[in-house]
Amino acid sequence: xxxxxxxxxxxxxxxLYTAVNCFSQDSAMAFKVKQYTLRAEKYLxxxxxxxxxxxxxxNGISIYESPQTKLKGDNEFHISLDKIDDFKLLLKNLPxxxxxxxYKKGDYDKTALSLPPVKNVPSMADQIYSPGIKKxxxxxxxxxxxxxxxxxxxxxxxxKCLKFKCDSVHGLKDSIAIAEGTLTFATAKLLKDKLETExxxxxxxxPVNGITAFGVTFEDWMKTNYKTAVDSLYKAGKLTLKQKQxxxxxxxxxxxxxxxxxxxxxxxxRAEIINKYKPDFTIIIHYNVDETNTGWRxxxxxxxNMTFVAGAFMRNDLSxxxxxxxxxxxxxxxxxxxxIALSSAMVKSFEKNLNxxxxxxxxxxxxxxxxxxTDENGVYCRNLQLTRYILGPLVYGETLYQDNFSECVMLxxxxxxxxxxxVQQVAEAYFQGVLNYVKGK
Ligand SMILES: [Zn+2]
Numbered sequence: 001x002x003x004x005x006x007x008x009x010x011x012x013x014x015x016l017y018t019a020v021n022c023f024s025q026d027s028a029m030a031f032k033v034k035q036y037t038l039r040a041e042k043y044l045x046x047x048x049x050x051x052x053x054x055x056x057x058x059n060g061i062s063i064y065e066s067p068q069t070k071l072k073g074d075n076e077f078h079i080s081l082d083k084i085d086d087f088k089l090l091l092k093n094l095p096x097x098x099x100x101x102x103y104k105k106g107d108y109d110k111t112a113l114s115l116p117p118v119k120n121v122p123s124m125a126d127q128i129y130s131p132g133i134k135k136x137x138x139x140x141x142x143x144x145x146x147x148x149x150x151x152x153x154x155x156x157x158x159x160k161c162l163k164f165k166c167d168s169v170h171g172l173k174d175s176i177a178i179a180e181g182t183l184t185f186a187t188a189k190l191l192k193d194k195l196e197t198e199x200x201x202x203x204x205x206x207p208v209n210g211i212t213a214f215g216v217t218f219e220d221w222m223k224t225n226y227k228t229a230v231d232s233l234y235k236a237g238k239l240t241l242k243q244k245q246x247x248x249x250x251x252x253x254x255x256x257x258x259x260x261x262x263x264x265x266x267x268x269x270r271a272e273i274i275n276k277y278k279p280d281f282t283i284i285i286h287y288n289v290d291e292t293n294t295g296w297r298x299x300x301x302x303x304x305n306m307t308f309v310a311g312a313f314m315r316n317d318l319s320x321x322x323x324x325x326x327x328x329x330x331x332x333x334x335x336x337x338x339x340i341a342l343s344s345a346m347v348k349s350f351e352k353n354l355n356x357x358x359x360x361x362x363x364x365x366x367x368x369x370x371x372x373x374t375d376e377n378g379v380y381c382r383n384l385q386l387t388r389y390i391l392g393p394l395v396y397g398e399t400l401y402q403d404n405f406s407e408c409v410m411l412x413x414x415x416x417x418x419x420x421x422x423v424q425q426v427a428e429a430y431f432q433g434v435l436n437y438v439k440g441k
Contacts, residue, residue, distance in 0.1 A: 029058050032081050036061060036331060043311040043336050043381045044327060046372055053318050054327070061331060063324045076321065077103050077328050084332055091329065096275060096391060100325045134199030135435055141195055142279040143204045144270055144386065145188035146286040147181035148218060150210020155179025157218065157254045158263070162289070162296050162403055171405075172299065176412045178402055183426075184285045185209045186417030190427035191283070195434065203277050205270040213269040218262065222254075229261050264385065271389035281342055281437075282394040283430060284386055287411075289403045291364055299405040304359035305350035307343035308396035310388055311336060311381030312372040326388045336381070338393035340374050342437050346395045347378035349433035354425055356400050395433075399426050 036056045045051070052067035060080035064070035079087050090099045147160045155161030155178075164176040185206065192202045205213045214221050227248065234244040246252055247261060274282050293300040310330050318324045330336060351358050358378035361367045371380035387396055400407050410422040417423050 029081060032084075033057055039336065040331055043372060043374070044313055044331060046312040046314050046370075046381075046383075049315045050313060050318060050327075053324070054331070056331075061328065063318075063328050065321075065324070077325060079103075079328075079332065087332055091333070091391060092278075096329070096389075100322065103325065103328075104321065134197075135438065136195055137199030139195075139200040139438070140277065140279040141200050141202050141434070142274040142277055142282040143188040143192055143202060144274065144282065144284040145181070145184040145204060145206055146284060147179075147184060148206065148210070148212045148266070149179040149181030150185070150217075151182065152177050152179045154210065154218065155181060157258050159255060159259070162408060164296075164298055164403075164408065167298065170298070172409070174409075174412065176299075176408045178408065178411050180287050180402065182209065182417050183287050183402070183411060183420075183423055186420065186423045187285050187427045187430070189418055190424060191285075191430050194427065194431040198435075203273070203279070205273050213266050213273060218258065221262065222257065226257065226261065229265055233261065267385045268389065271386060275389075275391050279392060281338075281392060282390050283346075283434075284390075284394060284396040285430070286396070286398050287400060287402045287426075288398040290401050291366060293403050296403055299408050300401070300403050301405065302363075303356050303401045303404040303407060304363050305347055305354065305356050305378060305400060306359040306364075306367070306398050307347045307350075307379050308371070308382040308384060308387060308398070309336060309339035309343055309374070309379060309394065310383070312370065312383050314370075314383065317383055323388075329391075330388075333391075335391070335393055339387075339395065340376055340379050341440070342393050343379040343395040343397075344376035345437035345440060346397055346430065346433035347376075349436060350397070350399050350429050351378075353429035353432055354400060397430065399429065 033056055040050075040054065040056065041048070052070055053064050055062045055064075055070065058081065060078055060083070062070075062075035063077040064074070065076045069076070087099075087103075090102065094102075147155075147158055149155040149158055149160060152161055152163075158181070160180040162176060162178045164172060166172055166175045186209075188204050189209075192204060195202050210217060212218055212221060214225070216224070230239065230244055230247050233239045234241070239247070243260075247257060288304070288306070289296065290300045290302040292302075313323075313327055318327055347358050350356065359367065360377075361371075361373050361380075367373075367380055371382045373380055382396075384396060387394065402408060402411055407422065411420065413422075414420040
């Protein structure tokens with residue numbers, strides 16, 4: 001027997017090594033399957049209704065066009081577990097739209113192998129936080145100031161404004177007129193200056209007040225791009241012939257044109273600018289209102305902060321190949337976890353610096369009906385276009401309620417909102433949130 005072992009010790013060791021190796025490979029595979037399944041259930045599938053459209057198992061991750069094609073085993077996108085890093089590499093090297101085309105054709109393996117290695121650009125992962133140097137040196141940060149209005153008139157067109165009459169009975173001494181786009185722009189501008197002072201490189205998707213992400217005013221965009229935009233929406237099947245005729249007729253007003261034709265394509269432009277820039281993270285800036293104060297003719301009492309990250313796809317949110325690909329991307333990347341960490345740092349800073357409470361899930365109906373809560377207080381998954389389009393970690397900030405009684409009075413002050421004290425406090429809250437996030441890395 002001893003002689004047998006002596007002669008065959010190498011074989012025994014080899015068998016043992018192979019067994020251990022197989023076991024560890026199997027457990028690594030099982031771990032990955034569990035990790036992706038959990039991510040889908042916890043953050044992506046709002047109504048627990050999407051399982052007929054995707055699968056996660058040791059063969060890999062598959063997305064299906066419909067429950068019927070899943071039953072036939074006919075996937076639309078498939079990535080085996082050992083090819084996931086290739087997919088991430090592609091997303092770092094190429095625009096998401098191009099990666100989508102590669103996967104649609106099913107020849108991603110070949111393409112991934114022919115890619116150059118990822119350029120070693122300085123990123124937050126390489127940074128060491130130390131008190132002696134500028135705290136944000138080497139960071140690239142994108143800022144998206146929500147909406148486009150540079151004045152109240154444009155706020156009316158995009159339906160993102162508040163107008164309250166002077167009401168001495170309830171103590172409103174002056175009338176109120178606020179366009180959210182002017183607040184978000186000023187906040188982004190102030191925040192940009194603060195971040196740059198600490199060494200960060202920063203871009204704004206709309207760098208000039210009242211100018212859209214297309215680099216022109218809405219009015220100018222209407223003159224030069226509107227008709228083409230209507231035509232292309234019609235060609236893409238997003239408008240019927242009847243709708244096309246309506247939007248090209250004098251019956252459609254600017255509010256209709258903004259809401260249906262301009263808004264979505266401008267959001268896509270914002271994401272395009274950000275994704276091309278490849279920031280370490282993105283901050284999307286909005287101010288909220290009380291959803292129950294409908295009509296917004298008078299101030300209300302409620303006031304909360306909250307933040308959104310991607311996820312919470314609904315039953316009908318996988319209706320196009322592009323949307324299904326976005327679901328796949330979010331399922332595979334770790335953007336969601338990073339966004340949650342960033343958003344958590346941000347919402348804590350909002351509460352501390354603005355003295356406004358963080359919204360719990362019961363504080364707004366849409367948090368229950370349209371969002372998935374995360375483990376972090378005040379951070380909710382929500383399938384907003386920008387959270388879905390933008391690659392990399394992001395926070396979609398919704399600070400305070402503009403229609404709150406005291407907030408509207410404070411926000412109404414100063415024509416140039418960069419001089420508004422409350423807006424300055426909001427910019428500082430975002431800034432402190434960034435510093436805390438970076439410090440915690
Ligand atoms: Zn908004």
